[in-house]
Amino acid sequence: MTTPVEPRAAPAPESSARRHKLILAALVACTLVMVTLALLPLGTGLKVALVLTVATLEAGLVAGVLMHLVEERKLIVSILVLTGIFFVGLLLLPILSEVDHARHFFK
Amino acid sequence: MAGTIGSASEHHAPQSFWRRYIFSTDHKVVGIQYGLTALVFLFIGYGLMALMRWQLAYPGQPIPIFGKLLLAVLGPDMADKGIMSPDLYNSFGAMHGTIMVFLAIVPLAAGAFGNYVVPLQIGAPDMAFPKLNMMSYWVYFCGGVIMLVSFFIPGGAAKSGWTSYSPLATVTDAGYLINGQTLWLIGMVFLITSSLLGSINFITTIIQLRARGLGWMRLPFFVWAQLVTAFILLLAFPPLEAAGVLQLCDNLFGSSFFLPTGLVVGGKPMEVSGGGSPLLWQHLFWFLAHPEVYVLILPAMGIVAEVLANNTRKPLFGYKSLVYSAIAIGFISFLVWAHHMYLTGMGTKISTFFQTTTMLISIPSVVILTTLMLTLWGGSIRFNTPMLFALAFLPMFGIGGLTGLPLGFSATDIHLHDTYYVIGHFHYVVAPGTIFALFAGIYYWYPKVTGRLMNEFWGKVHFALSLVFMNLVFMPMFIQGLEGMHRRMYDGGATYAAGPDVAYGLSLALKLNVGISHAAWLLGLAQVPFIINFFWSLFRGKRVESDNPWQATTLEWATPTPPPHGNFLEEPVVCRGPYEYVPDATGRDFLPQNEPGTPPTRQPAPALTPQTQPA
Amino acid sequence: MSAHAHAMTIPHTVEPRPDTGLYNARLGLWLFLASEVMLFGALFSSYILLRVGADTWPQRQLSIPLGTLNTFVLILSSISVVMAWLSLKRKDFGRFKLWQGATVLLALLFITVKSFEYHDKFTHYYVQTRDGREMTGHLEGKPFNLSLARLQALPNPPAEIVFHPDAPAHGPAAGQAVHSEPLKLPLADLVKLEAFGPWRNTFYGIYFVLTGLHALHVLGGILVLGYFWGPGSRMWFTEPERFTNRIEVAGLYWHFVELVWIFLFPTLYLL
Numbered sequence: 001m002t003t004p005v006e007p008r009a010a011p012a013p014e015s016s017a018r019r020h021k022l023i024l025a026a027l028v029a030c031t032l033v034m035v036t037l038a039l040l041p042l043g044t045g046l047k048v049a050l051v052l053t054v055a056t057l058e059a060g061l062v063a064g065v066l067m068h069l070v071e072e073r074k075l076i077v078s079i080l081v082l083t084g085i086f087f088v089g090l091l092l093l094p095i096l097s098e099v100d101h102a103r104h105f106f107k
Numbered sequence: 108m109a110g111t112i113g114s115a116s117e118h119h120a121p122q123s124f125w126r127r128y129i130f131s132t133d134h135k136v137v138g139i140q141y142g143l144t145a146l147v148f149l150f151i152g153y154g155l156m157a158l159m160r161w162q163l164a165y166p167g168q169p170i171p172i173f174g175k176l177l178l179a180v181l182g183p184d185m186a187d188k189g190i191m192s193p194d195l196y197n198s199f200g201a202m203h204g205t206i207m208v209f210l211a212i213v214p215l216a217a218g219a220f221g222n223y224v225v226p227l228q229i230g231a232p233d234m235a236f237p238k239l240n241m242m243s244y245w246v247y248f249c250g251g252v253i254m255l256v257s258f259f260i261p262g263g264a265a266k267s268g269w270t271s272y273s274p275l276a277t278v279t280d281a282g283y284l285i286n287g288q289t290l291w292l293i294g295m296v297f298l299i300t301s302s303l304l305g306s307i308n309f310i311t312t313i314i315q316l317r318a319r320g321l322g323w324m325r326l327p328f329f330v331w332a333q334l335v336t337a338f339i340l341l342l343a344f345p346p347l348e349a350a351g352v353l354q355l356c357d358n359l360f361g362s363s364f365f366l367p368t369g370l371v372v373g374g375k376p377m378e379v380s381g382g383g384s385p386l387l388w389q390h391l392f393w394f395l396a397h398p399e400v401y402v403l404i405l406p407a408m409g410i411v412a413e414v415l416a417n418n419t420r421k422p423l424f425g426y427k428s429l430v431y432s433a434i435a436i437g438f439i440s441f442l443v444w445a446h447h448m449y450l451t452g453m454g455t456k457i458s459t460f461f462q463t464t465t466m467l468i469s470i471p472s473v474v475i476l477t478t479l480m481l482t483l484w485g486g487s488i489r490f491n492t493p494m495l496f497a498l499a500f501l502p503m504f505g506i507g508g509l510t511g512l513p514l515g516f517s518a519t520d521i522h523l524h525d526t527y528y529v530i531g532h533f534h535y536v537v538a539p540g541t542i543f544a545l546f547a548g549i550y551y552w553y554p555k556v557t558g559r560l561m562n563e564f565w566g567k568v569h570f571a572l573s574l575v576f577m578n579l580v581f582m583p584m585f586i587q588g589l590e591g592m593h594r595r596m597y598d599g600g601a602t603y604a605a606g607p608d609v610a611y612g613l614s615l616a617l618k619l620n621v622g623i624s625h626a627a628w629l630l631g632l633a634q635v636p637f638i639i640n641f642f643w644s645l646f647r648g649k650r651v652e653s654d655n656p657w658q659a660t661t662l663e664w665a666t667p668t669p670p671p672h673g674n675f676l677e678e679p680v681v682c683r684g685p686y687e688y689v690p691d692a693t694g695r696d697f698l699p700q701n702e703p704g705t706p707p708t709r710q711p712a713p714a715l716t717p718q719t720q721p722a
Numbered sequence: 723m724s725a726h727a728h729a730m731t732i733p734h735t736v737e738p739r740p741d742t743g744l745y746n747a748r749l750g751l752w753l754f755l756a757s758e759v760m761l762f763g764a765l766f767s768s769y770i771l772l773r774v775g776a777d778t779w780p781q782r783q784l785s786i787p788l789g790t791l792n793t794f795v796l797i798l799s800s801i802s803v804v805m806a807w808l809s810l811k812r813k814d815f816g817r818f819k820l821w822q823g824a825t826v827l828l829a830l831l832f833i834t835v836k837s838f839e840y841h842d843k844f845t846h847y848y849v850q851t852r853d854g855r856e857m858t859g860h861l862e863g864k865p866f867n868l869s870l871a872r873l874q875a876l877p878n879p880p881a882e883i884v885f886h887p888d889a890p891a892h893g894p895a896a897g898q899a900v901h902s903e904p905l906k907l908p909l910a911d912l913v914k915l916e917a918f919g920p921w922r923n924t925f926y927g928i929y930f931v932l933t934g935l936h937a938l939h940v941l942g943g944i945l946v947l948g949y950f951w952g953p954g955s956r957m958w959f960t961e962p963e964r965f966t967n968r969i970e971v972a973g974l975y976w977h978f979v980e981l982v983w984i985f986l987f988p989t990l991y992l993l
Contacts, residue, residue: 027797055985076749083759310749316733362924
């Protein structure tokens with residue numbers, strides 16, 4: 001068994017206010033970057049990849065900082081990693097079986 | 108351990124009848140509620156099949172006694188002159204599957220046994236979220252009621268298989284906006300919600316509320332099985348809920364998630380936008396439904412392990428292998444689902460991927476079966492009723508598992524898909540497999556719940572008759588399937604036998620229908636001693652002489668009988684593993700997990716820091 | 723033997739369990755969020771499959787300014803919900819009420835904007851006439867979710883409808899904000915008249931299901947956060963630590979709702 005952990009103490013007010021202002025700015029910035037990228041005349045594949053990368057980054061900020069995942073217990077993180085594996089499988093495998101279809105999926 | 112004064116403490120004032128028995132938050136009451144409700148649904152699910160089997164044995168003949176009842180209740184559309192119509196056959200077929208899987212087996216295996224036994228076996232006073240537990244049961248109950256109500260609405264119950272494939276599920280009974288399929292989908296949303304809430308409770312309870320000294324490798328295998336089951340339910344059910352919402356949209360709002368372009372129904376093009384994919388439904392459905400079958404088997408394996416260890420008077424063989432195999436099964440089960448879709452035109456690469464994962468998952472399954480069998484070696488076996496059922500589980504599950512192999516290989520599945528071979532395979536695993544394990548569990552834990560033993564003689568009668576008739580029902584189905592007899596045929600496949608080109612074998616397969624049906628009805632009769640025994644023993648069964656009548660080692664036997672609110676008279680502290688069946692000087696051959704003072708037989712676990720007392 | 727041999731309390735509702743470092747509700751909520759990841763994952767998987775399988779996929783169907791506004795609303799509410807929890811950790815109940823109240827108001831604003839967007843879709847129509855003309859636009863009086871069948875089923879069906887076509891996407895009149903002249907279309911000429919609901923095409927189908935399910939989660943959040951702002955906040959005065967944990971856990975849920983939107987917004991509005 002691991003050694004016991006202290007419950008999370010409240011961070012000092014000043015540093016947390018600054019931290020949250022930074023996060024707010026970062027999230028707003030990510031959103032604006034996404035919108036800008038979407039309005040640029042890029043190829044579809046590239047656009048999708050870039051926009052979703054920024055979205056993932058923004059989501060990472062929310063999950064990691066606002067939901068405290070970066071300092072969360074290993075147990076929770078491992079449950080989420082497991083979920084992530086199945087999530088990727090759910091996203092990928094159906095589309096892979098469409099690609100490898102003996103005849104066209106939809107017609 | 109007592110916690111802050113007033114925090115989370117239960118009301119000490121006497122509770123009303125409603126609070127104590129109907130809307131109870133005590134896991135034992137909730138477990139019993141799940142158990143009784145599930146057994147009623149098991150009976151209903153059996154009844155549907157028993158009626159279908161008349162149609163298969165004597166196609167077109169009026170059903171004796173029940174034919175008139177069906178005609179009176181459901182009308183001539185469904186049962187004209189007491190003969191089962193094709194629509195009614197399909198309804199009964201779809202609902203038999205749905206009720207058995209979602210309303211009977213899983214609530215019994217996980218909801219009833221899990222709820223009652225797990226907190227006791229980990230030394231906890233209750234589940235982590237008692238109110239959520241109560242809600243889980245009542246949401247399940249509502250879902251079940253919705254499913255039953257669907258039989259009585261215009262058009263009747265859902266009739267597109269328990270698998271509800273689109274577009275059939277959308278075009279059937281499209282004349283009624285709220286039809287059986289709609290209620291099936293709404294009912295499923297309730298059942299899935301109940302399952303999700305329950306699984307959150309189970310996982311949190313097992314992780315957070317284990318007694319002191321109960322490390323992971325000291326958990327009874329039953330608890331491990333329930334933990335993996337809960338994880339499967341947690342992560343696999345949501346895609347079916349999503350799919351259900353999408354199909355509801357197709358059925359109610361005219362969307363086309365699963366309806367392809369250019370669909371023509373009854374000679375008329377469907378007035379929908381098209382652009383959807385029936386295969387999308389199949390992917391989302393089987394993403395749940397495959398892990399679901401491991402939900403059906405894992406608690407059963409857990410029960411068998413407990414009963415075997417107790418009645419061989421020796422530890423389980425290969426405890427660690429069992430645990431790692433259960434975890435492996437849980438993980439791999441999410442990656443095999445498209446072996447149900449080999450005939451949808453998938454290419455060879457992706458079929459091979461799913462075939463490979465399917466073959467991989469058979470390995471931990473065989474490890475579990477083999478370790479359970481090896482547990483018997485050198486054991487001092489007591490042949491009581493729970494043990495008989497647990498013993499029979501082993502070869503029955505073996506047959507079920509082995510017959511799954513030709514289905515898992517894409518090449519052989521081409522011949523066997525959608526035939527009675529499939530029905531034989533999965534019924535072997537669930538019926539003489541899981542249900543036998545559940546019977547073992549009922550006979551085994553009955554004295555803890557009620558303080559009385561069930562009658563041994565009638566238990567053995569129940570066992571022997573059930574074993575014989577289960578095999579007589581399901582073994583011939585393999586022959587039927589190999590001959591090419593299709594499933595879900597209202598006339599039992601008679602149309603296939605009509606043509607001159609059909610092999611002699613198929614008409615032989617059809618003849619087997621009569622024997623199977625009679626065996627199925629006798630199987631039902633064989634349950635009568637069980638039902639009578641179950642209720643009679645509540646009042647007249649032999650009272651137990653101790654809290655631990657089976658002389659078992661796990662913590663649930665360390666409580667008073669029946670356990671009171673809060674379960675344990677004093678907080679249990681565990682000092683050894685779960686199956687220390689070790690003879691001592693006095694002639695006693697077992698060491699309960701929490702019995703202090705006796706030197707442990709293994710390395711002691713590192714001491715836990717005592718929990719900090721609140722200020 | 724008394725019915726209660728000792729006080730029946732569930733351990734670790736407030737104080738964390740030493741070896742996991744968690745109190746029960748936090749583990750429970752993360753488990754719930756894991757299941758929600760799979761729920762929305764299934765819908766995103768459906769989106770991918772439907773889009774890849776489609777010949778043409780409608781793009782730019784939704785108002786990017788409104789979507790961006792809603793994104794900012796949720797981002798702000800995410801910050802305010804954390805501030806509410808931090809206020810409680812600093813034992814400042816007054817501040818908590820402010821931040822929690824702000825969160826609920828922002829959430830209500832999100833729903834309002836979404837309702838406006840939905841209303842816009844259900845008053846936007848597609849018509850097809852017997853001579854094969856296909857047009858999109860608005861109907862005079864902006865009726866909500868009419869259809870040809872419903873019009874024909876009226877006791878006194880109108881002889882004609884007044885249709886304001888949208889500006890064409892291409893050609894000399896493209897991009898103009900002003901609609902062209904209203905058309906009078908006889909009812910008998912119409913083959914199809916439908917609003918832009920989930921039946922319109924698979925894009926609209928998945929749009930409504932994804933945003934609808936998300937909106938239901940927002941509504942659930944409003945109920946829970948609102949309850950804890952209002953009657954539920956009484957617990958602060960009897961069991962402050964337990965109440966703080968509840969706010970933390972509710973905040974986690976709210977962040978997840980925002981997380982889903984962070985992917986919904988680009989997927990449906992931008993790409």
